[in-house]
Amino acid sequence: MRRRLERAWASYIHDQVQPEAPRDIVTSWQRSRRAVSPLRAAAPVDDPDETLREWQSSLLYAAAKPLLAEMKRAAEDQDLIVGVADASGKLLWTHSSRHMQRRAEGLHFVPGGHWDERSVGTNALALALRTAKPSRVFSAEHFLQAVHDWVCYSAPIRDPRTGLPIGVLDFSTTWQKANGLGLVTATALARYIEARLEGYGYAAVFGPPTPLAPAPLQLTLCGEAAAYASNRRLELTPRRLEILAILALCPQGLTLDALHAHLYGDQPVSLSTLKAEVSGLRKQLGGGVASRPYRLTTPCAVDALEVERRLQAGDVAGALAHYGGPLFCTSESPFLSEWRDYLASAVQAAVASSDDAELMWRYTLKGAQAPGDFEVLLRLTQLLPARDPRLALVKARLERLLGESGGV
Incomplete structure (x- = not known):
């Protein structure tokens, strides 16, 4: 071996x-x-x-x-x-x-x-x-x-x-x-x-989560990715939205090379192309993007960070309420893909540990596909009353997962 x-x-x-x-x-x-x-x-x-x-x-x-x-x-x-x-x-x-x-x-x-x-x-x-x-x-x-x-x-x-x-x-x-x-x-x-x-x-150790202060820039990444300024949706290209997401999730800032690796991975894309994308994003935001290191200077509220914060505080229900689904599921950015896997696994683990049938049911409605979904669904079949109409739906989804995996 x-x-x-x-x-x-x-x-x-x-x-x-x-x-x-x-x-x-x-x-x-x-x-x-x-x-x-x-x-x-x-x-x-x-x-x-x-x-x-x-x-x-x-x-x-x-x-x-x-x-x-x-x-x-x-x-x-x-x-x-x-x-x-x-x-x-x-x-x-x-x-x-x-x-x-x-x-x-x-x-x-x-x-x-x-x-x-x-x-x-x-x-x-x-x-x-x-x-x-x-x-x-x-x-x-x-x-x-x-x-x-x-x-x-x-x-x-x-x-x-x-x-x-x-x-x-x-x-x-x-x-x-x-x-x-x-x-x-x-x-x-x-x-x-x-x-x-x-x-x-x-x-x-963790107290109850404190509300986030209102921010001029709002970024939703869980589920459909979108950015808002003053309650108005920004018409960003997918690439610029990816850059904004990476910078929002890296508040400490990134060098140009690190931002390139986070965004493109091993793709043969020039640094000048990335600089042009950042410049375009800066113009659409009316500023708010600094360089050396590249970072956001405009306060930004991010739903993914709120999910993580509430999980750390033990507020699983609150985290689930902010978790709209897999993070930026259309992005192939290595960094965002890693965040997608991390957050999906974290939410799934927290829900599975709750042993709360209602939380588990709400989780299934998110359409999440974390590796441990089988565990959640199996436990939900045990927690729901025999006459609960949701039980048939849960069992059907469980059977589908078993079929996709070739059984257990």
Whole structure:
């Protein structure tokens, strides 16, 4: 299996041949290729002392503390490295066997190391955060060649209220020691930490969402994408609407090269063409777009950011009310496609965790097609009363999904 994966990886990286690999790995490779070199030797890393203070003051530490001694012993006895990362993919704590320690330090799989997809490409930790589901990445399924000797098992640590990941637990070792129990163990321990989080009152960390201040520019991206100024719809070309969406979702600003990558990916489009599009957008907005870095200077309210904000605050119903459907579904922009997948998965996970039949029913009306829709529909068939007329519709859609997937 390892040799086959190595060949698939090499063909994809060097010859751009569509690889024969699991779908989630292939799509992650595609995203990773736009963000990081496959020859990167190690993850970027933050100051370890500052990371230690961050870890020791976190609720993740308080909830995981009773398990730390047990996880240390497991790492030493089974020649593993174990780590806990936050929601951004930054490692807050690790412990490793003597054999794995040198390898971990060489790759910066250490406290402060950034193991999100944009930093190091495809890996189990990043996939678990992205999908809110346990993930295993074996050998050359990793995007970085430097990690091809590893197998990693990661399980998200989810907010008990929303189902959104607030961290991740990872077990890693060399590929020769791959074990079917690795993912089961990581998942079981992550669930224990989640139960402890609920006991520590994680729900109190985020207060109720505060209303957004009125903004002169309004941008709807969930469902039909459109921009409004002073309650008047702006007649923007699809490309300029994409640029506006990217800038609105990146308030910190972007260099010209980064904006180009976010918008076009690997397409052979010149920077001068992009500059002309930005200039046209600036004229239509009457200003409001700065350069160096490229950013919006006009306040902009974005429904996608409101959905994310309400999910973080535990307001699943409010998030669903603002979620009109998949984000900018006509766009092929790599950045917007990534946001589309992220937001769809986040809403689906939150709705599935609610166990609220009415929320689940409203979700089905959005026409969403997140990977976990089967889970929502199946649970809804269990929650709806037998005589509820909606039950037949839910079952019909469930059967259609089963037919499309070839059964389970």
